[in-house]
Amino acid sequence: MSTLTEAPPPLAPAAPEKKPPRRRGRFTPYWLLLPGILWLIVFFALPMVYQASTSVQQGSLEEGYKVTWHFATYWDALAEYWPQFLRSVFYAAAATVLCLLLGYPLAYLIAFRAGRWKNLIMILVIAPFFTSFLIRTLAWKTILADNGVVVHTLNSLHVLDLTDWLGWTAGDRVLATPLAVVCGLTYNFLPFMILPLYTSLERIDGRLHEAAGDLYARPWTTFRKVTFPLSMPGVVSGTLLTFIPAAGDYVNAELLGSTDTRMIGNVIQTQFLRILDYPTAAALSFILMAAILAMVTFYIRRSGTEDLV
C-alpha cells in the first residue's frame, strides 16, 4: 500500500535506444549458468574424457599408466565379458516389459478409477522411495527364501518345474536365480514406470472415452485405439527410465543373484574396486555408455517423440 502514497520518482529522460529495460546486463545469463555448468563440465563431462583416455592406457598400479592407444583392451574386454553384456540387456529388457505390464494397470487405476483414493494411492507409490532401496531389496531375500511361503506355493503349483525347464530358476529355489534378479529389478524401477505413465494418462480428455463408447467401441477397442496411443509419451519415457538404470544395476544381481547372474555392472565394479584393472574397467564402462546412448537414440527416433527430450 505504501507504494501508492509515495510520490513517483522523477521520470528518466526519454532514452533514444529501444533496449528492453528489464534485461540489464548482457552477461547475466552467463553468470547464472557459470557455476552449475562448470560443475557439470568438470565432474560429469571431463570424467568421461579421462575414462576414454584410461581405457587406451597400459601399465600397472606400481609403475603408473601411459596412453599407448591400446585399443585391444576393448576387444579383450568384449571377448571376455560379452555374456555379462547380453545378460544385462536381457534382464533389463525383461524387467522393463514386466514394469510396463504391472505398472500400466496401476497408473490407469490412479488416473481414471481411484476417485477419492487417488492421493492416498499416489503416496503409497512414492513413499517406499524413502526407505533405503538396499533395505527393501534385502527384504526380497526373506520373501523369496527357500522355505518361505512364496517358494512353497510355487512348488506345490508346479510353477517352479516350468521355470526350471525354462532356465529361469534352478533346483526348486528362486533366490540366486535369474528370476529373483529380474523380480528385484522390476520391483526397484517400477515407480519410474508408473509416474510418467500416470502423467500422460491423466492428461487424456475423459470425453474421448465417452466419444469412443458412443461410436460403439467396446472397452478393449477404446483402450487399444484411444487410450494407449495417447499414453505413448508416458510409455516411452517410462521404458527409458526403467531400462537405463536396470541395465547398469549391480545391486540386485549381487544381493538376489549368484555368480551365474552377474551383470555388466558387477564386472565394472569388481574390476574397478577389487581387481584394480583400470583400463579394462574404463573400456567396459565406455562400451556400456555407448551402447545405452545408441539404443536410447534409436528408440526415441523410432517412437517419434523427439520433443520428449
Add this chain to the structure above:
Amino acid sequence: MPFVNWLKRRLVVIAGLLTLAYLLLPNIVVTVFSFNQPKGRFNYEWQQFSTAAWKDPCGVADMCGSLSISLQIAVWATVGATILGTMISFALVRYRFRARGAVNSLIFLPMAMPEVVMAASLLTLFLNMGAQLGFWTILIAHIMFCLSFVVTAVKARVMSMDPRLEEAARDLYAGPVQTFLRVTLPIAAPGIAAGALLSFALSFDDFIITNFNAGSTVTFPMFVWGSAQRGTPVQINVIGTAMFLVAVFFVLTSMVVGNRRNKHKA
C-alpha cells in the same frame, strides 16, 4: 455368469491393486522384521517377537555414525544442487544466449546415463588428480547428479509463470531485487521445494556412485551393503521403518495444509 462380469468390470482395479501390493510388500516385511529377534547374524527368518531393536536403535557399532554422515551429505548436496540448479533454470527460461542446445544436453545426459558409468568415470578423474576419496568427493558427486533433477523441476515451474506479474511489480515501483524476492521467488518456490526434496531423497539413498567414490568413508547405504555380507542387524529395519513413517507423515501433513489453504481461497 454374474461373477465373471463383475470380475471383468473390475479387472483393471484388481490388477492395479495387485501391483500396489507388490510395491508395498517389501516395506511390510521390513516393518514386521524390525520386531524380530534373529538367532544368527542375519535377519532373514522370523524367530520371535521383540522390541529390543526399537529401544536401542543405535545399538550397532558404526550404524548411527554412518546415518549422520549420510544426513550431512544429503543436506549439503541439497543446498548446493538447489542453488546451482535454480540459477541454471532461470537462465534457461528467462534469457536468450548462445550454446543453449549444448547446455540443455549437458543437463539431460546425467539423467540418461547409467549410474555405474558416471561412478566409474568420476573415479578415474579423482584417481588422475590424486584426490583424497572421502566426504568431499561424495559431496561433489552428489551435487553433480542432483543438479539435473533440480533444473527439470524448477524449469517446469518458472516456465508456467505469468511474466506480467513481474511487470506489474516493476510498474508499482518495486526494484529488481524487491521484485525477485517478493514476487518471483515465492511463485517459483514450489518448484524449488520439489527439486530440493528430490535431491535430498536421491542423495540420501544413493549407493552406486557413493560406493565408487567414498574411499573409507561409510554412508548409511554403504553400511547396509556391508551388513548384507557380514550380517544384518535388526536396527537396519528399524531405521528403514522409521524413514517410511516420517515420509508418509510429512506428505500427509503437507496435503492437509494444502487442502486447508485451497478451502480458504475458495
